Amino acid sequence: xxxxxxxxxxxxxPKKGVWAASEDQIVRDxxxxxxxxxxxxxxxxxxxxxxGKSVRLRWLNYLRPGIVRGNITEDEEELIIRLHKLLGxxxxxxxxxxxxxxxxxxxxxxxxxxxxxxxxxxxxEVPEVPRNKEIREDLSSSAAVAxxxxxNPHLTGNNVNEDEDYHQHHDVDFAVGIEFEATDxxxxxxxxxxxxxxxxxxxxxMDLNDIQLDASEFQPDFPEIxxxxxx
DNA sequence: AAGGAGTACAACCGCCGAGAA
DNA sequence: ATTCTCGGCGGTTGTACTCCT
Numbered sequence: 001x002x003x004x005x006x007x008x009x010x011x012x013x014p015k016k017g018v019w020a021a022s023e024d025q026i027v028r029d030x031x032x033x034x035x036x037x038x039x040x041x042x043x044x045x046x047x048x049x050x051x052g053k054s055v056r057l058r059w060l061n062y063l064r065p066g067i068v069r070g071n072i073t074e075d076e077e078e079l080i081i082r083l084h085k086l087l088g089x090x091x092x093x094x095x096x097x098x099x100x101x102x103x104x105x106x107x108x109x110x111x112x113x114x115x116x117x118x119x120x121x122x123x124x125e126v127p128e129v130p131r132n133k134e135i136r137e138d139l140s141s142s143a144a145v146a147x148x149x150x151x152n153p154h155l156t157g158n159n160v161n162e163d164e165d166y167h168q169h170h171d172v173d174f175a176v177g178i179e180f181e182a183t184d185x186x187x188x189x190x191x192x193x194x195x196x197x198x199x200x201x202x203x204x205x206m207d208l209n210d211i212q213l214d215a216s217e218f219q220p221d222f223p224e225i226x227x228x229x230x231x
Numbered sequence: 232a233a234g235g236a237g238t239a240c241a242a243c244c245g246c247c248g249a250g251a252a
Numbered sequence: 253a254t255t256c257t258c259g260g261c262g263g264t265t266g267t268a269c270t271c272c273t
Binding site: 235237238241242243244245246250251252 | 271
Binding site for chain 3: 017018037038039040052053056060089090091092103107111
């Protein structure tokens with residue numbers, strides 16, 4: 001059923017296509033007054049001829065404060081690759097770890113650039129990480145996650161932290177719940193370190209696929225990894 | 232200069248789950 | 253217990269832009 005019943009007016013249907021600046025302003029004004037949510041109501045009360053879902057998407061991907069526009073940095077790219085290896089196409093989860101970036105943006109970036117780039121580099125045979133709800137729930141329910149969440153509330157949940165001052169001082173690194181010991185690429189061991197990490201990740205993915213493990217089980221074996229906020 | 236191919240990104244669609252009625 | 257609405261997600265499509273021939 002979804003929202004289709006509220007999306008499509010019997011007579012003329014919803015307006016589609018590119019949003020006008022005036023439409024954006026209507027949404028901004030309404031949300032300023034009434035807060036986020038009730039997208040269908042927003043659409044009806046403001047006379048926007050957009051379906052609620054469309055309004056929501058516009059807000060989340062474009063109008064919302066804290067959105068970072070512009071090129072994805074190398075750090076962010078690396079992060080996306082690693083998170084994708086772990087989580088598969090769970091764009092909202094991945095986006096939740098990259099402040100200011102939206103799931104749509106990351107999905108687009110992956111599909112239009114990274115996928116091809118990684119295939120060219122032979123780093124990726126585009127692993128089809130199964131959409132396995134149980135794995136994610138196991139990870140999210142671990143004690144490690146809870147502990148990390150308590151330590152650093154910025155790292156939890158799917159919501160992008162919209163504290164711009166916080167962003168300025170923490171940049172990308174804070175968003176990752178998976179943190180490696182510093183890798184020294186200048187002392188000749190960098191490649192080995194990368195290989196080791198890649199190997200570890202590959203094994204990790206295989207383990208996840210083979211059996212459903214609780215994230216907290218990994219930590220004793222791999223102290224260099226903190227599975228702080230997989231969800 | 233023209234137009235076809237490739238790319239990037241915004242937006243839409245269909246499905247699902249949660250919660251209210 | 254059932255139905256309905258809404259919010260959320262991932263996949264896909266549409267379109268504007270850029271590059272190449």
